[in-house]
Amino acid sequence: MNTSGWKIDLQEDHAIANDLLNEIKKVTPEHDKKLQDLKQFIANKVNNLINDGNKKIIIFSAFSDTVDYL
16 A cells, blocks of 8 residues: 555645635635625615515525525
8 A cells, every 4th residue: 555645645635725725715705706796786676676665686596605605
């Protein structure tokens, strides 16, 4: 068994995962273009109602973590 090779591979994978995590942390709500567009769309709906008093919106997502983020 090449356990020393596995250790090196795991250390490299760990470094890559840390680099990815650091890049992900840079994506904040202020820098999320899609989120900003969604917020603008919602604000436009609220300010330009089709039916008086109807401020409801429904957002569908395939992923629960996306819904948590929103």
